[in-house]
Amino acid sequence: MPPTPATAEALAVPSPAAARRRARGWWRRLAAVGDSTPATVGVAVILFWLAMAALAPVVAPYAPNATDLAALAHTTPSKAHWLGTDHLGRDLLSRILWGARPVLVIAPLAVLGATALGCLLGLAAGYKGGWIDLVVTRACDIVLSFPVIILYMIILTHFGSSAWNIVGVLTLTKAPIIARIVRGLTLDLREREYVTAAKMRGESALYIMFVEILPNARGPLIVDMCLRTGYNIIIIGVLGFLGIGLPPPDPDWGGMVKDTYGMMMVWPHMALVPCAAISSLVVGFNLLAVGLREIGLRD
Amino acid sequence: MTDALLELQDVAITYATRGGEVEAIRRLSLRLEPDEALGLVGESGCGKSTVALSIVRYLGRTGRIARGRILFEGRDLATVGDAELRALRGRRIAMVYQDPMASLNPVMTVGRQLMEVPMIHDGAGADAARRRALAMLGEVKLSDPEAVMDRYPHQLSGGQQQRIVIAMALIAEPALLIMDEPTTGLDVTVEAAVLDLVRELRRRHRSAIVFISHNLGTVARVCDRIGVMYRGELVEDGPVRRIFSDPRHPYTRGLLDCLPTLGRDKRHAPLVPIPGHLESSSSRPSGCGFAARCVHVEPARCTVGPIPLAPIDGDAGHRAACVRAAELPVWSRRRAEAPAAGAAVASTALVATEHLGKLYRPRRGLFGRRRPGVRALSDVDLAAGRRQTLAIVGESGCGKSTLAKVLAGIEVASEGRVSLDGVEIGGLGIDARDRRLKRKLQMVFQNPDSTLNPSHTVGYAIGRALRRLRGGAPADAAAGVARLLEVVKLSPAMAGRRPRQLSGGEKQRVAIARALAGDPDVIVADEPVSALDVSVQAAIVNLLAELQAARGTTLIFISHDLAVVRYLADHVAVMYLGAVAEFGPVERVFAPPWHPYTEALLSAVPVPDPDAVGGRIVLEGAVPRATERPRGCPFATRCPRKVGAVCDDTPPPVQRLADGHRLVCHIPAAELQRLQRMIAGP
Numbered sequence: 001m002p003p004t005p006a007t008a009e010a011l012a013v014p015s016p017a018a019a020r021r022r023a024r025g026w027w028r029r030l031a032a033v034g035d036s037t038p039a040t041v042g043v044a045v046i047l048f049w050l051a052m053a054a055l056a057p058v059v060a061p062y063a064p065n066a067t068d069l070a071a072l073a074h075t076t077p078s079k080a081h082w083l084g085t086d087h088l089g090r091d092l093l094s095r096i097l098w099g100a101r102p103v104l105v106i107a108p109l110a111v112l113g114a115t116a117l118g119c120l121l122g123l124a125a126g127y128k129g130g131w132i133d134l135v136v137t138r139a140c141d142i143v144l145s146f147p148v149i150i151l152y153m154i155i156l157t158h159f160g161s162s163a164w165n166i167v168g169v170l171t172l173t174k175a176p177i178i179a180r181i182v183r184g185l186t187l188d189l190r191e192r193e194y195v196t197a198a199k200m201r202g203e204s205a206l207y208i209m210f211v212e213i214l215p216n217a218r219g220p221l222i223v224d225m226c227l228r229t230g231y232n233i234i235i236i237g238v239l240g241f242l243g244i245g246l247p248p249p250d251p252d253w254g255g256m257v258k259d260t261y262g263m264m265m266v267w268p269h270m271a272l273v274p275c276a277a278i279s280s281l282v283v284g285f286n287l288l289a290v291g292l293r294e295i296g297l298r299d
Numbered sequence: 300m301t302d303a304l305l306e307l308q309d310v311a312i313t314y315a316t317r318g319g320e321v322e323a324i325r326r327l328s329l330r331l332e333p334d335e336a337l338g339l340v341g342e343s344g345c346g347k348s349t350v351a352l353s354i355v356r357y358l359g360r361t362g363r364i365a366r367g368r369i370l371f372e373g374r375d376l377a378t379v380g381d382a383e384l385r386a387l388r389g390r391r392i393a394m395v396y397q398d399p400m401a402s403l404n405p406v407m408t409v410g411r412q413l414m415e416v417p418m419i420h421d422g423a424g425a426d427a428a429r430r431r432a433l434a435m436l437g438e439v440k441l442s443d444p445e446a447v448m449d450r451y452p453h454q455l456s457g458g459q460q461q462r463i464v465i466a467m468a469l470i471a472e473p474a475l476l477i478m479d480e481p482t483t484g485l486d487v488t489v490e491a492a493v494l495d496l497v498r499e500l501r502r503r504h505r506s507a508i509v510f511i512s513h514n515l516g517t518v519a520r521v522c523d524r525i526g527v528m529y530r531g532e533l534v535e536d537g538p539v540r541r542i543f544s545d546p547r548h549p550y551t552r553g554l555l556d557c558l559p560t561l562g563r564d565k566r567h568a569p570l571v572p573i574p575g576h577l578e579s580s581s582s583r584p585s586g587c588g589f590a591a592r593c594v595h596v597e598p599a600r601c602t603v604g605p606i607p608l609a610p611i612d613g614d615a616g617h618r619a620a621c622v623r624a625a626e627l628p629v630w631s632r633r634r635a636e637a638p639a640a641g642a643a644v645a646s647t648a649l650v651a652t653e654h655l656g657k658l659y660r661p662r663r664g665l666f667g668r669r670r671p672g673v674r675a676l677s678d679v680d681l682a683a684g685r686r687q688t689l690a691i692v693g694e695s696g697c698g699k700s701t702l703a704k705v706l707a708g709i710e711v712a713s714e715g716r717v718s719l720d721g722v723e724i725g726g727l728g729i730d731a732r733d734r735r736l737k738r739k740l741q742m743v744f745q746n747p748d749s750t751l752n753p754s755h756t757v758g759y760a761i762g763r764a765l766r767r768l769r770g771g772a773p774a775d776a777a778a779g780v781a782r783l784l785e786v787v788k789l790s791p792a793m794a795g796r797r798p799r800q801l802s803g804g805e806k807q808r809v810a811i812a813r814a815l816a817g818d819p820d821v822i823v824a825d826e827p828v829s830a831l832d833v834s835v836q837a838a839i840v841n842l843l844a845e846l847q848a849a850r851g852t853t854l855i856f857i858s859h860d861l862a863v864v865r866y867l868a869d870h871v872a873v874m875y876l877g878a879v880a881e882f883g884p885v886e887r888v889f890a891p892p893w894h895p896y897t898e899a900l901l902s903a904v905p906v907p908d909p910d911a912v913g914g915r916i917v918l919e920g921a922v923p924r925a926t927e928r929p930r931g932c933p934f935a936t937r938c939p940r941k942v943g944a945v946c947d948d949t950p951p952p953v954q955r956l957a958d959g960h961r962l963v964c965h966i967p968a969a970e971l972q973r974l975q976r977m978i979a980g981p
Contacts, residue, residue: 035317192749192752193744193745193746193749193750194749194750194751194752194760196707196709196742196744197742197744197750197764197810197813199709199729199730200707200708200709200729200737200741200742201737201741201763201764201767201768201816201817202729202730202732202734202737202767202768203767212752215752215754215755216752216753216754218754
């Protein structure tokens, strides 16, 4: 989490004791993750995929797009190809490992974008109220009332399908959900006495929104960000499956399913392996979210 | 000795936490005879609710009875099976909790909820159940029981809801009724009525009662015996009169000494707070748990081995867990020696309101009809001088918080004037006030849990206020924070803490330090102590009085607690439905002639003295809604001294008496005085 202005200011006068206390605080929070079984499993799954994605050039036995025509006779898992190959003789393991990279960049980036935009809209709507609230909530309703898949198809076919465009559409369609959550939290938090105290000493609306209110909304927001990352991974898979995901030939989990699901009856592993990859990563993020919620409730 | 109805023998209760098992109740034994009422008192966290919950085994998943026996009618509740326990709960043992709204099902009419009890427990038919429910509603003195049966909980007032809950508890004729802070959320006049009801029903139904409260006054009014708890142990128990006249445990004495009563004020009988605060149960020392805070402690004797409850003067009915119980000096209740007379010095008004009114106009929907506005304040004339405390009292909904908001600029007056040091501020919202004005008036809030931002450290909260209100470099702020923390008697090392690491009293001190950052002329304190334990409350009240004396700050103290107001205030305004009913120097307002509403409030205050005499006025009905203000006197619908149609039709005149004392009533002050002398006695 980025430091809030509050903590940044408190850090302005550095003292070794304070730094130690802060470090202990962070360590305690990490240790709390260890106390929750779902959170631990979730973190382990996510770390595994992060490591695989980062180390793909080293770990992957083949280049992702290299075809092994000899293997086409036996595409099923073998000593040479642990997870088998696809219908073009490309090593599935290598493609899965390489395919983790775009997913693990696009999904979190889109979540960060949606959170930033959603926080901005939600805070303004919840704190200011009046016509700002009206405009923001109606705009969010409009976006949310579209069948998202059709929206993705329209935007991505019009602007072309690239990593940045996918981040863009995900940000745009997820921000309203975050905005709703933040607005709801803000409506509650703005009635707290510390907000009145801030007004009484003449703080600006921006200060109150970002320093007094937002840090106290972070608990539910972080949980939601984890869930949202999982959902984004699914959507990236769906986009790939619909053929409007990342352009071929570079490996994309959703695209891999699309290319091979027709051969499901003969060579099920070709489609099932990328499906399993998507599921495991989504489950990882969900477990982390469940665990974080549990930890939040306990404190 | 007859068989006890309930007997706890050496009970220990533990809660499983992340840090291991925590003993909430260490070793507790008590007896309750049939149709006896036992009060359990103590500060929050002392384990009194845990005792109540353990009797019906509602300890949740983490709690367990680690040791001992809980005998109810000879059966050990700690070991009976779930089916047997279910048969007892609700039928032989009933509970009443603090929040009635949480005990009632919001989607069922109260009639059906009442009828369920006899239908489930006694297998009664619907008709019989309905008859019993109606009879019970009559017994808890709800007018028009037939109509009440068809209402949903949200259509009833808090006092009515609590009556329904009591009716539900008693309809099965339980042998034991457990009441956990049953009147804590209620207004003082409603509380008095509910307590009277409990006393009366107790006699009629012959149920034994375990009555849990933090308020010694309410316990004195209802119970025969009192048990004082501290850190999971019973430190003293005995008949209610003995406990109040001859308390032998230093903690009991401390509780009584720090309790503001109507006879105490800051000049004549200062409150004595208990030093220190309740430590958590996990780090319990050997010996007396109270030793660290006790003024009578003798290190060699008090910290060795467990200290059992021992009979006082050979009387097994009165026991105290103190090794020095027999040798402590004789205790006497602190009272003002002489009635204070005209101590308040007249001074020029620093804050004054003239004909102040506030009308909330609801926004009109697109197709909505124009709804009437809500008048929160009407024609309020008040003045507070320099170095003085103006207290504003009244029940919830009387407009006292709205007044605070208008003074603070959170709301803007719709009529009249508010002046602060000669400057008109009634029309200035907080954003329209310049820094000089903001510095002059700051606020202290009610809720210690929301007054400080949980994400910010104490040092940041105070430092930010210093910089915004005084300017200056961040480096100066650090020194300023330390200085302010010392002013409110906290260690400067607290600056690095976050609110969740502070106790309620500490949070409120930090909030006071924050309000002092701009060196204000006026502090508006909106119920600053009502969420705190009595011992902490005493310390905060004393701190406010001291700060005022040292800094010459004007304090506008808003409270529903007349005893605290009596203690702290120089001038008092009694408000009802947005209007001032009575205003004047504290000695005048608290002596006859009273406005009938003041009289009712005063008689409703639970007095921590079982021998307290005096006529009791119980107000009937509820405060009218602010949208339906009576045309004449706002208090006319509930006034026990109503003289006739004139009260309903004509707004009462303002009667000006000596010392700036004002009464707004149709009855002449001399007549009021004559009537009230008769019942008030000397």
